[in-house]
Amino acid sequence: MADSLFGNTLVxxxxxxxxxxxxxRVFEIxxxxxxxxxxxxxxxxxxxxxxxxxxWRVQYNDALGPFKGGIRFHPQASRxxxxxxxxxxxxxxxxxxxxxxxxxxxxxxxxxxxxMRELExxxxxxxxxxxxIIGPEKDVPAPDVNTNPQIxxxxxxxxxxxxxxxxxxxxxxxxxxxxxxxxxxxxTSQGGVFVLQWLLExxxxxxxxxxxxxxxxxxxxxxxxxxxxxxxxxAGFKIVAVSDSEGALYHQNxxxxxxxxxxxxRKGKVAKNMCYPVKMREVKDDVGCEVLTNEQxxxxxxxxxxxxxxxxxxxxxxxxxxxxxxxxxxxxGPTTPEAEELLYSRGIIVLPDILAxxxxxxxxxxxxxxxxxGHTWSNEDFADNLKRVMLRATSEIAEAKxxxxxxxxxxxxxxxxxxxxxxxxxxxxx
Numbered sequence: 570m571a572d573s574l575f576g577n578t579l580v581x582x583x584x585x586x587x588x589x590x591x592x593x594r595v596f597e598i599x600x601x602x603x604x605x606x607x608x609x610x611x612x613x614x615x616x617x618x619x620x621x622x623x624x625w626r627v628q629y630n631d632a633l634g635p636f637k638g639g640i641r642f643h644p645q646a647s648r649x650x651x652x653x654x655x656x657x658x659x660x661x662x663x664x665x666x667x668x669x670x671x672x673x674x675x676x677x678x679x680x681x682x683x684x685m686r687e688l689e690x691x692x693x694x695x696x697x698x699x700x701x702i703i704g705p706e707k708d709v710p711a712p713d714v715n716t717n718p719q720i721x722x723x724x725x726x727x728x729x730x731x732x733x734x735x736x737x738x739x740x741x742x743x744x745x746x747x748x749x750x751x752x753x754x755x756x757t758s759q760g761g762v763f764v765l766q767w768l769l770e771x772x773x774x775x776x777x778x779x780x781x782x783x784x785x786x787x788x789x790x791x792x793x794x795x796x797x798x799x800x801x802x803x804a805g806f807k808i809v810a811v812s813d814s815e816g817a818l819y820h821q822n823x824x825x826x827x828x829x830x831x832x833x834x835r836k837g838k839v840a841k842n843m844c845y846p847v848k849m850r851e852v853k854d855d856v857g858c859e860v861l862t863n864e865q866x867x868x869x870x871x872x873x874x875x876x877x878x879x880x881x882x883x884x885x886x887x888x889x890x891x892x893x894x895x896x897x898x899x900x901x902g903p904t905t906p907e908a909e910e911l912l913y914s915r916g917i918i919v920l921p922d923i924l925a926x927x928x929x930x931x932x933x934x935x936x937x938x939x940x941x942x943g944h945t946w947s948n949e950d951f952a953d954n955l956k957r958v959m960l961r962a963t964s965e966i967a968e969a970k971x972x973x974x975x976x977x978x979x980x981x982x983x984x985x986x987x988x989x990x991x992x993x994x995x996x997x998x999x
Contacts, residue, residue, distance in 0.1 A: 575653035585982030608698035631670030639713025646675035663985035738940035741933035758796035760928015780805035789878030802826035876903035921978035
């Protein structure tokens with residue numbers, strides 16, 4: 570999976586480089602990470618035993634500024650996966666115009682099996698191991714899969730201890746009390762909503778359609794999927810299906826997302842033995858919910874399909890069956906190059922991950938800037954600036970799409986490549 574994810578990003582990069590006639594020397598540099606570090610993390614377990622966990626930090630490219638990217642704790646984490654994700658972060662930061670390079674970190678561990686003490690020790694040991702190569706001016710990590718504000722709090726505290734003074738700008742995604750921003754945890758999802766709303770307002774196929782007429786299916790109900798479901802539901806969109814790793818819940822008239830979120834908070838998952846239809850005064854065909862597989866959700870007849878789970882969900886074997894008009898990629902790499910070609914040939918619009926889910930790193934950028942300046946953000950200022958950056962990036966990518974007569978993803982890579990290429994040449998690297 571990790572190899573294919575990295576391979577897919579290079580396929581997209583090559584297409585954009587050929588179309589935009591990017592200098593081959595620049596393209597050669599961008600096919601390789603600048604630095605890859607593997608670390609061993611010895612942890613004393615609660616039962617008195619000693620375990621060694623393996624971690625990585627891959628710093629892909631810093632032509633545009635300090636490295637930036639999350640840290641994930643996952644049993645399948647690997648150097649290959651972290652490298653692929655660090656490359657994606659490089660294109661993403663460049664595509665939306667942030668003064669950041671791309672990086673990613675990971676530890677091969679099932680964090681759910683650790684006690685709080687073990688988890689804290691692992692978090693601090695990871696910072697100890699990569700301390701020489703991170704910092705506000707070098708590389709600014711953030712949360713990712715199975716990491717959260719509490720883990721960032723331990724990590725920034727450990728970095729500050731090693732540094733000799735409080736250094737809040739060393740990490741983002743922190744608790745508000747330690748310099749975080751209240752809206753940061755939902756900024757990935759909110760950014761995706763801004764991109765989707767831009768498309769709905771600018772695409773003639775959706776002209777005159779109210780949010781309540783837009784049918785949406787969301788694969789994945791973790792942090793990103795749950796937040797985007799809530800935001801779209803509150804904005805009046807009709808969410809007909811949501812899923813977690815155990816399957817999907819579908820109702821043709823729409824689901825009550827608020828009720829599902831309340832249930833998930835109590836049960837820890839989307840319960841499939843209950844139905845949460847939207848309460849309507851009149852429903853012509855009143856039916857119950859259906860339980861579907863994640864694969865069936867991808868093939869529902871909806872206006873917007875939002876994959877927000879894992880990579881390679883849309884591939885050559887199911888792309889012909891996708892019935893959505895728009896695919897909003899909130900996961901990293903959910904569509905393979907072969908699938909994208911099929912979707913594009915059928916007139917299905919794909920809003921790519923390096924644009925659609927960039928709201929998280931934009932939010933991190935605001936947090937980092939605020940920490941460096943000793944500035945705090947109001948919720949209104951944060952939301953307004955997030956919207957400004959996301960809409961500006963979407964407009965720039967849409968303009969490149971028209972100029973080069975291509976799809977949104979290739980256009981996003983062209984915008985990213987041009988920024989990276991100019992910076993690389995100005996630095997004298999190529």
